[in-house]
Amino acid sequence: MLKIAVCVSGGGTNLQAIIDAIDSKKITNAEISVVISNNKNAYALERAKKHGIEAICISPKDFENRDEFNRSFLEKLDSYHVDLVVLAGFLVVIPKAMIEKYQNKIINIHPSLIPSFCGKGYYGLKVHEGVLSRGVKVTGATVHFVDEGTDTGPIILQKAVEVQEGDTPEVLQRRVMEQAEWQIMPKAIDLIANGKVSVCDRCVHIAE
Numbered sequence: 001m002l003k004i005a006v007c008v009s010g011g012g013t014n015l016q017a018i019i020d021a022i023d024s025k026k027i028t029n030a031e032i033s034v035v036i037s038n039n040k041n042a043y044a045l046e047r048a049k050k051h052g053i054e055a056i057c058i059s060p061k062d063f064e065n066r067d068e069f070n071r072s073f074l075e076k077l078d079s080y081h082v083d084l085v086v087l088a089g090f091l092v093v094i095p096k097a098m099i100e101k102y103q104n105k106i107i108n109i110h111p112s113l114i115p116s117f118c119g120k121g122y123y124g125l126k127v128h129e130g131v132l133s134r135g136v137k138v139t140g141a142t143v144h145f146v147d148e149g150t151d152t153g154p155i156i157l158q159k160a161v162e163v164q165e166g167d168t169p170e171v172l173q174r175r176v177m178e179q180a181e182w183q184i185m186p187k188a189i190d191l192i193a194n195g196k197v198s199v200c201d202r203c204v205h206i207a208e
């Protein structure tokens, strides 16, 4: 059974998609051991508690500096002995020590087709503003392993979504979530939990 930590910062709709997929057995061989937020007001924490999942907050605000926060965060994460860390809208830069320790064990969902609209500053709605302001016709979402760069790790799954005339960033964000994020994140976890995902030369191979 793959033990998962899900890291969140906000609403937690991707967390909900994972919880629902485990309940409906779209994800097999996996369980969520803990949900960790950097923001005590994140609704994602409520979603976890409602499902009887341990939910904790570790906020940078409670530490003297970033190094202290990073150290504490990693210590707490380590204490759960998870096999996979899922960044589901986690808006914190992952410290180098954690990336080294959890190599190919951290996955992230990004609301665009990487390598478009990725890198520093491209969080949530900003991606969609960029997509719309440049007249892009197709966007989507990407699940990838996390490496030392920003949105540069090996790509596991991507799904395209059409941009429609008159879309606002909010409307497009919702469509990308519904049609892409909430599909490919649970799918990626299921593939990993069932031993179907391997990484070689920074490329992901998915077994049939």
Ligand code: GAR
Pocket (backbone or CB within 6 Å): 008, 009, 010, 011, 012, 013, 014, 015, 044, 088, 089, 090, 109, 110, 111, 122, 123, 124, 177, 181
């Ligand atoms: C999602 O759209 C996710 O792709 C994005 O934050 C949102 C979280 O929503 N992540 C990033 O932009 C990371 N670069 P949620 O809390 O409802 O799952």
